[in-house]
Amino acid sequence: DSTIGILGGGQLGRMISIAGRNMGYRFITLDPNPDSPCGQAADQQIISSYSDLKAAKELADSSDVITYEFENVDSNVTSLLEKTSFVPQGSELLQITQNRIHEKSTLHSYNVPVAPFLVIESENDIHKAVDCFGFPYIMKTATGGYDGKGQWIISSMDDIPNAIETWKNAGKDMIIEKFIPFSKELSVIVARNLQGQTKTFPIAENIHINNILHQSIVPARITAEQQEKAEKISLKVAESLQVIGLIAIEMFLTNDGEIIVNELAPRPHNSGHYSMDACITSQFEQHIRAICGLPLGETSLLSPIIMVNILGQHLSEVLNKISRLPPTAKLHLYGKKESVENRKMGHINFLGSTIEQVDQQIKELQIWT
Ligand code: ATP
Ligand code: MG
Ligand code: MG
Structure with a gap:
């Protein structure tokens, strides 16, 4: 019965904990909010700031493995923890992805196309x-x-x-x-485990509204050639950075069919939430497998799916229409008490036989209008 310590208490940590508890792991989390989404799902929580070294040491003392669910945890604290505890993702990846200058220069040095x-x-x-x-x-x-x-x-x-x-x-x-004129925004999540095995999740086509992710459509409506190019670049990123755990790669598909990497996230990603209901292995389970030295699980797509985010302004409408959700829709809520505009409260995974059919179902609900 190993314990996994999570730096950060948001919904990503919550979904890591829920997946990991099914696998028999115990969880302890560090977050300043006593009612954080992850804290609610963990076995134990430490309530303090991410830069409180004493609190972080307490987390480390109770954990066999430490992970972070959020790239803005204190990288100095992480690099100190790394000296005495097992932090498989490492603090270097955190330092790179916390800073766009560092991130873009690093990608450029690996010959990965960036703007x-x-x-x-x-x-x-x-x-x-x-x-x-x-x-x-x-x-x-x-x-x-x-x-x-x-x-x-x-x-x-x-x-x-x-x-x-x-x-x-x-x-x-x-x-x-x-400014890159793009025809689509795509993302790929790659897992790489302690043994160096890698696996990609199916590519998501992402629709943003006001710069906030609205929908992830999978399979992405792109050609086989574009798909291959995106996967190849993503694997190159994961290998070059020697990632352990997950890395999410946000990309632009330009008007002339080129792939340009926009940014990275060294953790589970909102655009990968579809994997909870449309893949044998969810991104959260895969993350745990990767950092705990288990073999990676199968990730092929079982069904066309559209993930739609529920923001604060959508929540009451979702709850009003809950009995009208199709039986193939899976509702996920994060347990946040205050429904604030633009705050991510949950998501719905809509599964169906084709993307067109699923899209029609979502439109008929008239929640996101
Ligand atoms: P996230 O919430 O994904 O972390 P962020 O605030 O870090 O977002 P970016 O992903 O860099 O910001 O940019 C947000 C959005 O703005 C992108 O998804 C894209 O739609 C648009 N955008 C960003 N950079 C560019 C660019 N160079 N050319 C065209 N559009 C861009
Ligand atoms: Mg982004
Ligand atoms: Mg970002």
């Missing part, structure tokens, strides 16, 4: 980007961004004074990226 970018070192670089990339371009904070927070689209000369102000006031490193 052309420049690091802003002076006001002048914001002007220089016009010559380098043309309009529009995107300015992003190097750290701490999610759901499109900490990014600005610069569309014309008129936006430049504001962009300069924003950069000056941010007090954070920032990068500028060329």
Whole structure:
């Protein structure tokens, strides 16, 4: 009966714990929120900040394996824990993926295609980007961004004074990226275990609304050739980084059929939640297998599926229409008490015989309109 310690208390940790408890593991979690989604599902919780070294040591003392479910846990704490405890994912992967500059430079050094970018070192670089990339371009904070927070689209000369102000006031490193006109956004989750075995999950086609993931459609509506290219790049990323556990790779499929990597997440990913109901092995089980040295499980797709996120503004409508959900729909809720706009409260996996049929079912519910 091994115990797995989880740094972070969100829904990803919750779903790792639920999968792992079915496999006989015990869980202990560290999060400042006493009512966190993961804390509710774990056997034991430590309530403190991620940078509280004493609390992290307490977690380590009770755990056989330590994992993180969130890339903004304190990488200094993780690197200290790593010296005395078993942290198979390691702190280096965390450091790389916490910072877009580090992440993009590392990918570039492995010859993985990324959007052309420049690091802003002076006001002048914001002007220089016009010559380098043309309009529009995107300015992003190097750290701490999610759901499109900490990014600005610069569309014309008129936006430049504001962009300069924003950069000056941010007090954070920032990068500028060329805007990539894409036909689709895709993601691939790769697992790599302690023995170095790798396995990819089926590619998801992701639809965002206001920069927040709305739907993941699987199988993605792309050609076999595009699929092969995306998988090949993803495996290269996982191998080059010597990942242990999961890595999610967000990509753009450009208008000319090229794959460009947007960003990485060293953990289970929202776009992989479909695997809970459409694969023999879910991403959460696979993560546990990978970090515990078990062989990886089968990941082939059992059924077409669309995962739809339930945000705070959708929850009451979902609950009102709960009796109208098709019998092949699987509802997952994260146990969050406060339903706040744009907060991820849960998701529904809609399974069916074709994507068109599933899409029709979702439209008829009129929840996400
Ligand atoms: P997440 O919640 O996935 O962590 P994030 O805040 O880290 O998001 P990104 O994934 O970098 O941000 O960007 C959010 C969205 O903005 C992307 O999914 C994509 O739709 C768009 N986007 C980001 N960078 C570019 C780019 N260089 N060209 C075109 N669109 C982009
Ligand atoms: Mg991100
Ligand atoms: Mg993203």
